[in-house]
Amino acid sequence: MTLPILPTTMVGSYSMPGWLERLKTDYFARRISRHDLDEIHDAAVRSAIKDEEMAGLDIVTDGELRRDNMIDYFVERLPGIQIDRSSKKFYYDFYDSEVIGKIPMAAVGLSDDFRFLLANTERAAKICITGPHSLCKRVRNKHYPTEEALATDIARVMNMELKELVKAGAKFIQIDEPYYSGFPEDINWGVKVLNILVEGVQAKIALHICYGNRYGKPSWEGSYRYLFPAILDAKVHSLSLEFARRGGEDVDLFREFKPPFELGAGVIDVKDNSVETPDIVAERIRKTMKVVPPEKLYVLPDCGLFHVPRDIAFAKLRAMVEGARMVRKELGK
Amino acid sequence: MQPAQFARLQIHLDWLQYKQNFREAVTVMQGGEEQGQNAGPMEIRIDSRQVAPGSLRELLQRVLSSDKSESGDRQGRVYFEDFRSFRTSIVWEFNRLYWQRLKDWEKATGKSYEQALPGGKSDGNQADGVTDAATEFWTLLESLESQNRLPQEIFILEIGVGMGKHAGLWLDSFCTLDQARGTNFYPRLRYLLGDYSLATLEHSRPAVKRHMDLCSFIALDAMDPIKTLSFLRHKVLHVHSTNMYDNLPDEEVVWRDNRIFWVQCRAYLPAADAARIGKACDVAVADIPAIVDRLLDVGIAALPDRAKGMLFWMEVWKAMRTEEKLVDAVDMPDASFPAGLSSAQMEDILRNAPNDLRFHLSPGALESFRNTLPLLHPRGYLQVQDIFVTDLQDYSMGFHGPGKLDGSIVNWVNGALLREVAERAGYDLHFAPFQYRPGSKTSVLYTTRRE
Numbered sequence: 001m002t003l004p005i006l007p008t009t010m011v012g013s014y015s016m017p018g019w020l021e022r023l024k025t026d027y028f029a030r031r032i033s034r035h036d037l038d039e040i041h042d043a044a045v046r047s048a049i050k051d052e053e054m055a056g057l058d059i060v061t062d063g064e065l066r067r068d069n070m071i072d073y074f075v076e077r078l079p080g081i082q083i084d085r086s087s088k089k090f091y092y093d094f095y096d097s098e099v100i101g102k103i104p105m106a107a108v109g110l111s112d113d114f115r116f117l118l119a120n121t122e123r124a125a126k127i128c129i130t131g132p133h134s135l136c137k138r139v140r141n142k143h144y145p146t147e148e149a150l151a152t153d154i155a156r157v158m159n160m161e162l163k164e165l166v167k168a169g170a171k172f173i174q175i176d177e178p179y180y181s182g183f184p185e186d187i188n189w190g191v192k193v194l195n196i197l198v199e200g201v202q203a204k205i206a207l208h209i210c211y212g213n214r215y216g217k218p219s220w221e222g223s224y225r226y227l228f229p230a231i232l233d234a235k236v237h238s239l240s241l242e243f244a245r246r247g248g249e250d251v252d253l254f255r256e257f258k259p260p261f262e263l264g265a266g267v268i269d270v271k272d273n274s275v276e277t278p279d280i281v282a283e284r285i286r287k288t289m290k291v292v293p294p295e296k297l298y299v300l301p302d303c304g305l306f307h308v309p310r311d312i313a314f315a316k317l318r319a320m321v322e323g324a325r326m327v328r329k330e331l332g333k
Numbered sequence: 334m335q336p337a338q339f340a341r342l343q344i345h346l347d348w349l350q351y352k353q354n355f356r357e358a359v360t361v362m363q364g365g366e367e368q369g370q371n372a373g374p375m376e377i378r379i380d381s382r383q384v385a386p387g388s389l390r391e392l393l394q395r396v397l398s399s400d401k402s403e404s405g406d407r408q409g410r411v412y413f414e415d416f417r418s419f420r421t422s423i424v425w426e427f428n429r430l431y432w433q434r435l436k437d438w439e440k441a442t443g444k445s446y447e448q449a450l451p452g453g454k455s456d457g458n459q460a461d462g463v464t465d466a467a468t469e470f471w472t473l474l475e476s477l478e479s480q481n482r483l484p485q486e487i488f489i490l491e492i493g494v495g496m497g498k499h500a501g502l503w504l505d506s507f508c509t510l511d512q513a514r515g516t517n518f519y520p521r522l523r524y525l526l527g528d529y530s531l532a533t534l535e536h537s538r539p540a541v542k543r544h545m546d547l548c549s550f551i552a553l554d555a556m557d558p559i560k561t562l563s564f565l566r567h568k569v570l571h572v573h574s575t576n577m578y579d580n581l582p583d584e585e586v587v588w589r590d591n592r593i594f595w596v597q598c599r600a601y602l603p604a605a606d607a608a609r610i611g612k613a614c615d616v617a618v619a620d621i622p623a624i625v626d627r628l629l630d631v632g633i634a635a636l637p638d639r640a641k642g643m644l645f646w647m648e649v650w651k652a653m654r655t656e657e658k659l660v661d662a663v664d665m666p667d668a669s670f671p672a673g674l675s676s677a678q679m680e681d682i683l684r685n686a687p688n689d690l691r692f693h694l695s696p697g698a699l700e701s702f703r704n705t706l707p708l709l710h711p712r713g714y715l716q717v718q719d720i721f722v723t724d725l726q727d728y729s730m731g732f733h734g735p736g737k738l739d740g741s742i743v744n745w746v747n748g749a750l751l752r753e754v755a756e757r758a759g760y761d762l763h764f765a766p767f768q769y770r771p772g773s774k775t776s777v778l779y780t781t782r783r784e
Contacts, residue, residue, distance in 0.1 A: 217567065
């Protein structure tokens with residue numbers, strides 16, 4: 001599948017409908033069955049894929065609508081992690097979870113959800129995975145001597161899973177590590193663990209790092225400068241960064257450090273419900289192109305659209321696609 | 334009364350903490366129409382503080398005999414509106430008038446609005462409390478600085494500034510602390526004083542004159558601060574307000590027999606009061622509604638003699654009462670819960686609530702709260718000193734407003750609903766008793782980030 005120059009894609013999640021939030025919470029309150037919830041998820045995911053296609057994205061995701069949040073979808077599948085299933089009041093809350101022994105090597109089982117995505121689109125498809133650094137920040141560690149040791153074992157298990165995803169047809173895989181920004185002092189071991197995660201995975205790997213998007217608001221503030229130079233050792237193909245909300249000043253870090261990666265530039269602010277115009281998007285892309293050539297540039301929102309109302313999320317994606325088209329036209333592509 | 338009506342009739346015996354309020358000694362609350370028929374009385378509410386010993390039987394007989402007609406007690410009442418949601422009632426126009434023309438009121442009463450408060454002083458201006466708050470903020474700044482995450486400009490927002498005393502005290506305290514500890518945060522402060530009234534902002538200036546270089550005076554709608562300050566989205570490290578939520582438009586609902594009823598009201602003057610006011614102010618009783626309209630528009634110049642205009646305002650406000658009726662939510666399909674509070678959330682909340690519960694929806698406070706949170710920096714916090722009902726159950730234990738405080742309305746704020754809205758917006762809410770004035774009913778609401 002050939003992608004155009006300046007390919008457009010999602011960071012991962014699409015707008016979570018209010019009705020689905022309620023049904024997910026009903027499931028935790030044992031008011032609906034797992035079977036019913038699975039059917040509801042299938043319908044919601046099909047709808048999200050359709051929206052992404054209609055918006056004109058070149059690479060689509062399943063909208064992550066099966067996930068309660070970026071952590072629990074993984075911790076409840078990872079072997080050896082104990083979860084207090086009574087700890088949620090609202091589906092979006094995090095489970096209380098802890099590790100009390102060594103995490104065994106075992107399947108996580110993400111391939112079925114990815115196959116569902118492939119079966120429902122003819123576009124290029126991407127799956128997004130929360131990285132080991134972020135996961136270990138939300139799990140109480142009662143066994144490993146260090147967080148790095150815990151993250152390393154999570155990475156080993158997830159590495160096996162990524163290879164299963166590649167077998168299932170995954171060509172684009174994105175690793176989400178927003179907690180790097182909250183714990184910049186971890187960046188050296190964070191990259192080391194990331195490299196264990198992606199070792200031998202035959203897919204195009206993107207690393208997404210933002211400043212958090214919990215409840216649609218940033219969890220931290222600062223500059224991406226903390227990533228450098230450690231991030232230069234990451235064995236990934238592209239970095240996806242949050243620029244729209246924060247301003248694009250940090251793009252200059254690509255000029256300063258000349259990283260070997262492609263850049264996924266966030267051109268849509270997902271923490272503000274006002275819809276960008278295509279002109280604004282185009283201008284943000286042009287500004288980025290002064291540092292990174294268009295052949296090495298992906299166009300995407302700052303982060304997931306989980307907290308953005310559906311009509312606004314769709315309009316934002318449309319504007320993003322149209323902005324990218326405008327720049328392509330200027331480039332004669 | 335029909336047996337079915339009698340079976341569901343409830344009698345509430347209340348002790349109203351506000352001597353000035355909107356209730357008669359005995360009030361009958363009607364149900365709305367059901368299938369085209371008047372549903373009849375649903376509640377009798379007795380204000381035990383107003384009832385003279387030995388008079389209750391007569392009062393009850395009188396209100397019950399007149400409850401279906403415009404006779405008896407209701408005869409001669411001067412109505413200012415049709416039944417409507419309390420939040421849109423004319424009583425809030427009087428509240429607005431008070432704050433806009435506070436000087437006239439203070440001149441007439443000979444005391445400042447603060448002197449009318451319990452304790453004679455705003456809890457926002459208790460020196461020890463302000464010093465502790467400034468110290469808490471300094472601690473946050475130091476923590477951010479140690480992590481290299483302190484922004485160059487440190488934004489603080491106060492909504493509802495009064496005479497600027499709180500801002501002045503806070504800045505004095507912070508400056509002293511900063512100098513003593515040698516941290517040099519003070520020059521980086523950007524203190525925003527926000528109020529809807531330009532006159533109030535102007536009056537607040539002298540109180541912060543020592544810190545004028547750090548202060549900005551911004552006219553803003555307390556219910557929508559982000560609209561004015563969108564350029565500060567996620568940048569404000571501290572937002573403070575005192576006694577602001579309790580003065581924002583409110584309405585109430587009743588939860589009974591697994592049904593929600595909206596409380597509708599209409600404001601009026603009792604006949605005797607209308608006659609008395611007419612005589613004292615040289616106006617015909619029939620002209621009172623029109624003069625009230627003019628009063629709300631131009632203030633005490635509504636009457637040619639400004640002294641009589643002032644008397645008219647004070648006496649009408651003092652005598653103003655509200656009739657109430659309950660309307661089943663199914664008959665009001667357009668009525669909606671405040672933004673941020675979905676009907677699904679409301680169902681969840683009410684699932685565990687006691688039956689026969691009347692509570693505030695606090696739409697003004699919820700709106701203000703919801704439109705303030707987006708301003709907060711990831712490590713920022715909101716602190717509100719006000720009177721909160723922190724558990725829905727507490728509504729069945731006593732009366733929480735509305736009452737009258739001088740020329741304004743005082744109403745407890747439904748902290749339990751605020752907590753629900755906050756959780757969905759990514760914050761945990763905490764309520765701590767205000768410890769700096771013995772006997773204070775004030776609580777301090779503060780937010781912490783929810784993970």
